[in-house]
Amino acid sequence: MKIAVAGKGGVGKTLIAGTLSRLFAKDGYKVLAIDNDSAMNLSYTLGIDEKIKAKIVPISEMKKMIEERTTVQGAGPGVYNINPRVSDIPDKYKVSGPDGLQLLVLGGIEEPATGCLCPENALIRTLLHNLLVKRDEIIVVDFEAGLEHLGRGTAKGIDVMLVVAEPSQKSLDLCHKIIDLSKKLGVINIYLIANKIIEESQIDIINDRIDDWNVPLYHSIPYDPVIGKADLEGTSPLDYEPDSDAVQSLVSLFSKLKQLKVELFDL
Numbered sequence: 001m002k003i004a005v006a007g008k009g010g011v012g013k014t015l016i017a018g019t020l021s022r023l024f025a026k027d028g029y030k031v032l033a034i035d036n037d038s039a040m041n042l043s044y045t046l047g048i049d050e051k052i053k054a055k056i057v058p059i060s061e062m063k064k065m066i067e068e069r070t071t072v073q074g075a076g077p078g079v080y081n082i083n084p085r086v087s088d089i090p091d092k093y094k095v096s097g098p099d100g101l102q103l104l105v106l107g108g109i110e111e112p113a114t115g116c117l118c119p120e121n122a123l124i125r126t127l128l129h130n131l132l133v134k135r136d137e138i139i140v141v142d143f144e145a146g147l148e149h150l151g152r153g154t155a156k157g158i159d160v161m162l163v164v165a166e167p168s169q170k171s172l173d174l175c176h177k178i179i180d181l182s183k184k185l186g187v188i189n190i191y192l193i194a195n196k197i198i199e200e201s202q203i204d205i206i207n208d209r210i211d212d213w214n215v216p217l218y219h220s221i222p223y224d225p226v227i228g229k230a231d232l233e234g235t236s237p238l239d240y241e242p243d244s245d246a247v248q249s250l251v252s253l254f255s256k257l258k259q260l261k262v263e264l265f266d267l
Contacts, residue, residue: 001261002132002139002157007164008174009145012195015227015237016164016250017142018045022238023254024138025099032094033101034131034141038108042142047098047236056095058107059127060120070119080119086127090135108144125151132157147178155185159264160257164193167202172209179215191218198223219256221249
């Protein structure tokens with residue numbers, strides 16, 4: 001199952017992507033977590049060892065490798081291969097994390113003002129397509145805010161799109177745009193996740209707002225100060241305080257997704 005986590009910056013995408021990755025791995029699944037956010041903080045939520053974390057170089061910053069993969073021999077400047085060889089990259093550059101999971105840090109995709117597709121972007125897009133369409137494992141992608149860079153070829157590999165909102169109009173506005181784009185790109189299973197919920201009335205307001213979206217409010221996660229404390233310590237919330245309200249809510253979300261996997265693939 002390929003799970004994508006998207007939403008506005010700061011809504012808790014990385015918390016959800018990282019904790020779900022750990023929970024699937026703890027349950028015995030082969031898991032590859034993908035950090036496609038320019039903030040590149042997924043390693044903290046996963047609980048990657050500090051020594052390993054310090055050595056991680058995002059794929060988007062591997063200039064020599066990107067040049068080797070995208071250069072067209074004999075072509076002039078500005079000409080490069082938009083479908084570079086990438087199948088060996090995940091296993092070559094992934095790093096190991098807790099519970100047997102693996103992490104691959106792609107880095108963010110920058111959208112140039114000219115609309116052109118630079119070699120770095122071409123390689124990352126091709127790599128995302130390869131990861132989502134051709135890999136046979138649980139893959140959880142922590143996407144950049146928004147999905148403007150997501151192409152149809154990549155989107156068709158997404159089995160479940162989790163769109164994360166916090167209780168604010170700006171967050172919900174972006175979620176609506178992400179959901180519309182995901183539908184246009186052919187993603188079928190799209191679910192809204194509400195994070196940082198303080199009181200039940202916020203759920204009611206969100207449900208009213210999404211009434212005509214044709215996308216359910218699949219799960220809600222309470223605001224939990226423990227998450228901020230874990231972040232300040234640079235520790236995975238799952239390791240910092242596994243019985244906290246937010247982590248236990250994420251455990252419940254994991255159970256739902258595990259059942260959804262059975263319904264989608266295992267029946």
